[in-house]
Amino acid sequence: MSVAELLVNLKELQVLDERIFDLKKKLAEIPARLKSLDSDIEALDLKVKQKEEGLKRLQLDRKNKEIDLGGKENTIKKYQTQLYQIKTNAEYTVLEKEIGGLKADKSVLEEEILALFDEIEKAEKRAAEEKKGLEEEEKKVEEEKKEIDSERQEAEKRLTELEEKRKTITPLIDKATLSRYERILHNKDGMALVPVKGENCGGCFVNLPPQIINEIRMKERIIYCERCARMLFSED
Numbered sequence: 001m002s003v004a005e006l007l008v009n010l011k012e013l014q015v016l017d018e019r020i021f022d023l024k025k026k027l028a029e030i031p032a033r034l035k036s037l038d039s040d041i042e043a044l045d046l047k048v049k050q051k052e053e054g055l056k057r058l059q060l061d062r063k064n065k066e067i068d069l070g071g072k073e074n075t076i077k078k079y080q081t082q083l084y085q086i087k088t089n090a091e092y093t094v095l096e097k098e099i100g101g102l103k104a105d106k107s108v109l110e111e112e113i114l115a116l117f118d119e120i121e122k123a124e125k126r127a128a129e130e131k132k133g134l135e136e137e138e139k140k141v142e143e144e145k146k147e148i149d150s151e152r153q154e155a156e157k158r159l160t161e162l163e164e165k166r167k168t169i170t171p172l173i174d175k176a177t178l179s180r181y182e183r184i185l186h187n188k189d190g191m192a193l194v195p196v197k198g199e200n201c202g203g204c205f206v207n208l209p210p211q212i213i214n215e216i217r218m219k220e221r222i223i224y225c226e227r228c229a230r231m232l233f234s235e236d
């Protein structure tokens with residue numbers, strides 16, 4: 001087989017290999033894409049849980065304050081009953097002062113409880129919004145995952161087709177050239193054979209000496225770029 005014919009086969013192979021490389025890259029990126037979608041959801045889920053926990057803390061706080069308030073109300077009632085049974089003025093004054101203090105505590109608690117009602121209402125709203133956001137994102141992610149899956153199936157199908165086609169070309173290339181080509185392909189991101197562009201290597205763009213360009217055009221042997229090691233061919 002002449003070098004010219006060999007280059008024709010290599011060019012055909014390179015066209016396939018470039019597509020194969022792109023498809024494999026696309027397939028290799030899929031797990032990371034899926035993982036990133038999952039971590040978006042996890043982050044939102046965490047936010048929802050934090051909001052719900054915050055809400056629970058407020059509700060518990062309110063409950064405790066209500067219990068506290070109930071206790072103070074009972075004590076006030078008890079003391080007020082005792083007031084009628086007291087014999088001395090001094091004792092009366094002490095107890096009255098005690099009741100006054102409890103009433104002051106009680107009104108502070110009542111205000112705090114009212115404020116908590118407001119806070120709880122806001123927290124409920126925020127938690128509900130956050131949850132709604134999560135549910136919407138979950139739906140979106142579900143759709144995106146379906147899309148990714150159909151992309152994957154399509155890419156796998158296409159890849160199988162291209163690899164089948166590749167098998168019809170590789171036997172036309174001698175083993176030594178093919179293995180060198182494949183080594184370059186592997187090391188140079190799926191581009192082993194590149195055209196000369198003007199006076200430059202189409203792979204790494206290094207300037208090629210005129211005599212090398214001549215040799216490439218003559219097609220007596222395969223010429224490799226001295227810088228990037230790719231195989232070179234001339235389009236003219």
Ligand SMILES: [Zn+2]
Pocket residue numbers: 201202203204205206225226227228229230
């Ligand atoms: Zn080069």
